Amino acid sequence: MSTALAVAGLRKRYGRHEALRGVDLEVADGELLGLLGPNGAGKSTLTKIACGLVHPTEGSVAVARPFGYLAELFRFPGWCTADEVLLLHQRLTGSDGGGRERGDLLELVRLDDDATTRVEEMSKGMQQRLGLAQAMVGGPRLLLLDEPTSALDPGGRRTVRDLLEELRRRGVAVLLNTHLLSEVELVCDRVVIIDKGAVVAAGTPAELEGGSGVEVELAGGVRRIDGATREDVPGIVADLVAAGEQVYGVRVRRSSLEDVYLDTVADAR
């Protein structure tokens, strides 16, 4: 599988502060990669370097073109209508999709009834959805999304989730920088957790959540059986009782991505 984004040994220094400390990361074609990390971890800096807004101090970035980008903080001219914003970006990307592409994109982000609404008349959430449509103009191979759901209500977040599923179906690679772990858990193929400018964990959501198991409270303390599931509990208890242990309680542990994230970030501090 070819690579849509390859980042190697990336460092970024702002004066004395090192925002990125040698990050390696790859996004394969058609892959949805979730980028997690606390505020100030370096996620936005990484995304900005990937799309050329910020220059790296060291390291290399290879980005598939065309790519789309949605900044964490962005604005479109308030006097433009939604359709005009997309038309402008069609001109900039050289897209020949015409009115049909614009209509499809507005429909995809559920703004099809607002094609002639001016940006200054839109809510923040509508503008964010328009930003997503703008990022998809010209059929990009890769989307770099920096906090695309920060201004969205639950309905808007659902729209974005559906959109990400649609992008997966179309084979578009996505780097999704977000704080919303539930979204990452639901839609991302892989997750990279970054803290203090370095990658501290990476893998599929299932791999990262691999700490699941069963905890059995015995007379001598708690025994953990990693990897065991709820279905294994009767057999485990039977074996322990047969072995002469007294069982006082059983708990099925299933770590969520949130647990993993909090543990990983806490360990790194």
Add this chain to the structure above:
Amino acid sequence: MSSGVLIVARLALQEALRRRVLLVVVVLTVVFGGLYAWGCSELFGDVDQFSDSSTGLDATALAGSTIVGLAMFGGLFLGVVLATFLTAGAVRGDAERGLLQPLIVRPLGRTEYLLGRFLAAAVVSALYVLLVYFGAVLVTGLIGDWWPEHPVGSAVRLAGGAVLIAALALLGSVFLSATANGILMLMAYGMGLLAGLLGAIGDAIPSPTLQHIASTASWVLPFEALYRDALRLLVQDVPGVTGAIVQLGPLGGSHDAGPLLIPWAVLYLLGVLVLAALAFARRDV
């Protein structure tokens, strides 16, 4: 010219139109033109009272060149304001507002973006200055029957001054916020004007020090030299006592900066644009 430059220039012009910036400018200019015509009418109506034949003063030339000189000052000042407003926030200002990022990650080079913004501001401000200047010349000629000898030369120099300010404001926008940059540009323009006035006083006294200050300022801020050279072309053919008076001018006297001024202004413009492009290319957004 690349399509990216034209797309950005078009966007900047559309913004000026849709934000009604140009409408306000046109309405105020019409008001200015009306007041100017009224002033001309009053001035040339009373022009015979200025002198009698014994003084040798050509009152019509004095009135015509003075009022056109004032219109040149006013037109350039408004053109400078327009150029500054159109470019002062082009880079840092728009980046802070989040307008810049979606544009420059597209297959649009940063230099193309800068050139697009410059093109829009330069065309609008230069056309504006030309419109005001030729409007003033026409009104003055029709009402007072006084026509300058070299209207095109003066017009080119005035338009060049506005274009230089647009380029300088663009360079400033890479480093400064829109407000700080706007203030800087207007102060730089004011400094140039002040230096020109000092130069006029230096020529009249005469004072080599004041002349030197004015000359140095003219090379550092060539839009000022272009303005004074445009005044020179306006009044250089007015003879005798009248010529001596009008050369002192109402707001900065005329001054011959020599044949190197135009080449220097062109080089200066290119240098400022290259510097802006280099600075923007290195800047994190």
